[in-house]
Amino acid sequence: MSVGRQVTAEGDPKRLLLTPENVSALGSGLSDAAEPTPHDSPAAPKRRPGRKGKHRPRRVRKAKERSNRAVWSVIPAGHKPARHIIRWLRSIQELAEFQLARKDLKANIWRFANAVAQCPGFDPASMTIMPIWQRLQERFGFPAKSISNYFRRLRDWGVLAVVATGRTAEFTPKSSGRTDNEAAIYVLLEKVDEEGVEKSSVPVPTRAVNNPPHARAGEDSKPQIDAASPHASLKRAAQRREVNHQLLNRTERFWDPNATTNTGTKRERREAERLASLELQFRSFPLQRISTPHVAAICRPFFRAGWTIKDILHAIDWRPNTDARYHHDGANGVENTGAWLKYRLGKWVRPEGAFYRSPSQKRAAEETQRAAQRRAAQARRERELAERIHYVAPAVGWRERVALLQAAQGS
Incomplete structure (x- = not known):
């Protein structure tokens, strides 16, 4: 290029001499290079073909796929990397979606989560893991479609996030020099505790009392710990959280309080009983302490007998066939x-x-009884009206009939 020859020095080709002639020549050269080239010119860059309307995210570089910036950029709000892989497994058990899933799906998800935890490529510093599908298929026997579905469920539940997507060797950049397939990188997540206090299912000590020395010579003076009562099962806790979530977000009634649930197929009846039990929990505060399936199991025989939500609410507060009401409710004690x-x-x-x-x-x-009585009275009135209409007066008057009757009695 002529501009380059003018602006470089004789002794050092990389050194630029800032003379007025070189500066003017450099400006003219840059203006010529900045002119746009036509699209049909061979110098125009070629666009890489791709799918129309879809944007495929670019994979994180191999050297930075486990960096803090790459990991924290994919973590959703309200979550953080799990502190330990065991805590991650326990957090899955505490999820309401996991506890309320079907029994077979729950067992499969739990087996899959343990299989993922055993995969190689785990980095405890960034809490990232690199599960390989071929290992999950050969060693643990998961089909490819099931692996995809289980990964999707764990991402939707907020316990996994994709840091780097998987990539085959065909789409690996040539400049990297790698010819192997690259597995996806996931980060293990857990929810952020708003109160900042670690929660677990182990009884937490409420207070420790140290007996003063020589207070009781015959007893041990070691600290006596008053432990709180154990928490309920994880499934009960998850069910209560699900009930509270649905009740707080209630915009309309779940089921008509004056309607029965004996309609449709068996599946539809079960769903109607669940919605009726949820509406019953909304109208009765003490029932919110237990799960909706528990309420449905107790009330199911009454629903099958044709009872409504208002009937059950009445039966909770009143004794049968009397006007006597219970003196207390289930809110206290x-x-x-x-x-x-x-x-x-x-x-x-x-x-x-x-x-x-x-x-x-x-x-x-x-x-029904009143309607039958009304129908009977109406039929009686119509019959009497018909008799009046078809009544035929006798040819002899009543005076003549009385005279004939007296004459017959006198004779």
Whole structure:
């Protein structure tokens, strides 16, 4: 290039001499190079073909795929890298989605999570792991489609995040010099504790009391720890969280309180019973302490007998066939809410096993009786009207009939 020859020095070709002639020549050369070239020119760069309307994210470089910047850029809000792989497995067990899943799906997800935890390529510094699909298929027997579905579920549940996507050797840049396939990199996540206190299912000591020396010579003076009662099962806790979430986000009633659930197929009846139990928990505060399946299991015989939500609410507060109301509710002093609900509803079961009529059934029977009485009265009135219309007056008047009757009696 002529510009380069003018601006370089004779002794050092890399040195630039800032003379007025060289500066003007350099400016003209840059202006010529900045002019746009036509699209049909051979100097125009060629665009890399790709899919229209879709953007494929670029994979993180191999040297930076486990860096803090790459890891924290994919972590969603409210989450952080798990402190330990065991804590990560326990966090999966505490998820409401995991606890409320089907029994077979729950077992498969748990087996898959343990298989992922055993995969090589784990980095404890960044809490990233590199599971290889071929290893999961050969050693643990997971089909490829199941692996894809399980990874998707774990990402949707917020326990995994993709740091670097997998890539085959065909799409590896030639400049990297690598010809092997690259596995995906995942980071293990757990939710951030808002209160900043570590929570676990182990009983937490509430206080420690040190006995003063020589206070009781015959007893040991070691610290006595008063431990709190153990937490309920993880499934119960997950169910209560799910119930509270649905009740707080309730915009309309889950089920009509005056409607029964005996409609449709067996699956539809089960779903109707679940929604009715959820609406029952919304209307009765003490029932929010237990799970919706627990409430549905206790109330299911009454739902099958044609009871409604309002009938069960009435049976909880009132004794059968009387106007006597219970003196207390289950808001205070009740430890086992399920047993309390079963006891209250059990009063409405006869000794032979049949159910008393619910208030709605009584009202329906009374309305049926009143409707039958109205129909009978209407039929009686129509019959009397028809008799009046078809009545034929006798040819002889009443005076003549009375005279003939007296004459017959006198003779």
